[in-house]
Amino acid sequence: MTNLKPVDVAIIGGGWSGLAMAKEITTRSGLNVVVLERGMPRKTSDYALGMDELDYAHRLRMMQNIADETITHRHSVRDVAAPVRQYGSFLPGTGVGGAGEHWNGAAFRFMPEMFTLRSHMNRKHGAAKLPADLDVQDWGVTYDELEPYYWYSEQMMGVSGKAGNLRGKILPGGNPFEAPRQNEYPTPPLKNSQAMDLFEAAAKRLGHHPYTSPAANLSQTYTNPDGVTRPACAYCGFCERFGCMVGAKSQPSNTLLPVLQRQKNFELRTGSWVRKIVHKDGRATGVQYVGANGEEFFQPAGLVVLASFTLNNVRLLALSKIGTQYDPSTRKGTLGRYLTHQVDSATRVFMDKPLNLFMGSGALAMRLPDFDGDRGLKPEEGLLRFGMLFMLAPGSRPIANFAALPQGAAPKNWGPEWKKAALQWADRVITIGLAGEHLSYRGNFMDLDPTYTDKFGDPLLRFTLNWTEHEHKQRDFAAKLAVPLGRAMGGKTDEYRNPRANYNVINYQTTHVQGGTSMGASPDMSVVNRYSQHWNMSNLFVIGASTFPQNPSHNPTLTVLAHTYFAADALIKRYLKNPGKLA
């Protein structure tokens, strides 16, 4: 192993959080920063030739190669885990920009109650009435504290949208139930697709409050406070699983990298696979990694920032033996606790006219905020929390969307009748989806698998995860809302059946996987403090959705960034002057 020259800061992961942290540190302090990224370099000009559904959306060209590393999954501690052999339910990105390159661009703030969910639910229901296996927690930080950092993130990306609540004043066109914003969005909302217009009109007729989602996809040319100018979205429909060929969708490569590349105290090392955070006497001393040509290095560093995807944040702490593994039988330990994904559902609406569904933008969508959190939920639904219904207009591509058929339209899923029906329904099917909160439970967690290993022989991360009756009821309620919406749009919907199925790793749900290194007010219940600083190792920061103690209905990226900037501020203003515990 080669020992390298020490650096001030080593950041593991070159995605949104890692590069945002690198930009703050390099531009606001004299420290030198090295970012270690497993994948390849990326830039906007790569992406025009990437508008190929097969290689990118199906062969998953922008994702981590699952042959090198995967996770294992079991439904409960009584089962034996099996490896996820091909990606399905979520898609971890790789390369510079990480999942921030291939995301859709949904850029939400969380509701204030998400940050104090345990207290909120105790107040609302009484602690004694909550299920014993419910594991949600307060984060130790509030919405009001994060608000300026949300705004900083929105300006960096140029988020398009319309405020529904500007400093307490309810405005038309936005989400009237959102948390108060101090500023209007940097750019106006995207254009609605015609299917969204149908949904909006139907939802309003039924008394709901639909609005166009905030999106990190620019609605007009925008120059951010760093002086980076990007063009408006072209509605080409190649966002999710693709990089943006014009740079209209905010990605680390088109927002942060242009600034970082001018910094002499910044270095990005691609093809660098970190295997361990090295530590001694309660302090991180650096990271051990394998370079692009297979050579092993030790990079000494004064400060280590772990900023990879949820899975690797948890796994790397476990492989480095930092912190105590959570044990669901004793409820002791914090590493790996609070694993959540997202509760989804789909109600298909079959329309009688073609809708040009291939036009769209990744985060372009109508959202229904009327039942978000616990708003508007009646006791008979049996729900503690729900989420948001939505109708996406991301641009529908031909392989993925071929042969979405009404129940009973063809006797089997191949052959002449099937083909005829598939052609007849092409471009006529809209999906009303659910972005449901996934509460954390005692029995859902992550640890290292005892059997399976990655390409270097290091143990894989193991998920123990299943759905509970609450999530099935969330799906029931979603259908109860969506079916009348579909009819009000003038379409036909399927007959609703909920098989109350187990969690499966095959069908794509979202790439919102949270928890494992959760944030909290006390080291007994969490891995990091409110500044994303590890409780047991003050020169180690862990950032990303791995710090979320539960999944909010809203997409996580903007909150990941707000937390990154909140942590960066404390790190630069306080920690560097007086290194030690920030909380």
Add this chain to the structure above:
Amino acid sequence: MRRREFLTIPATALGGTLLYTLAGEPFRLQAQDGKVKVPLRFFTEAEAKQAQAICALIFPSDASGPGATEAGVVIYIDRQLAGPYGADKYRYTKGPFTNTVPEHGYQGKENPRQVYRQGLQSLGNFAALPAAEQVKKLESIEKTHFFQMVRTHTIEGMFADPMHGGNAGLIGWQMIGFPGPQMSYREEIDRHRGQPYRPKPASLEQIMHRKPALMEDEKS
């Protein structure tokens, strides 16, 4: 080295310009004559014919439009199997291989090349059977990993960009009204409300005037 194998197909089967009559009946303009010899990368000629027969039953050529044979789906599949995907370079293939719950998806040891080779062999001389027998035989294997894989690949071969070997003459996209990877609908998204927007489709290569390096051409 393996013997060079070719699949000989009538040129009329490979794409051409697809038009629709006012009644919505598809027909192809300028049917060319002659035969095309396509060099195979993975299949033997016999295997390719067998696979082609299966794809043609999954996505037939009939009154509702051309099918897998015209689109060159078998050429698409041959190239996918010959490339790194066929050799499972993008799947976790470390053992132990166990019997687990269906929620964990395909857990078998066999890679797509082996799945095809075994699957095609198990069908005997499928291509020579009468049509009704072929349908019956496929119905009996509907639930197998092999059949589901061929079905998925058939849809991919119909609707993937033609640079991957299928969707010849963009007939898949013409049938469903997909314009291809167009650079912008900035104006069209407002202008075509309430009516289908169906410009002549274009492939990525036609739009960009160059072709990307494809995954199936990477070393496996």
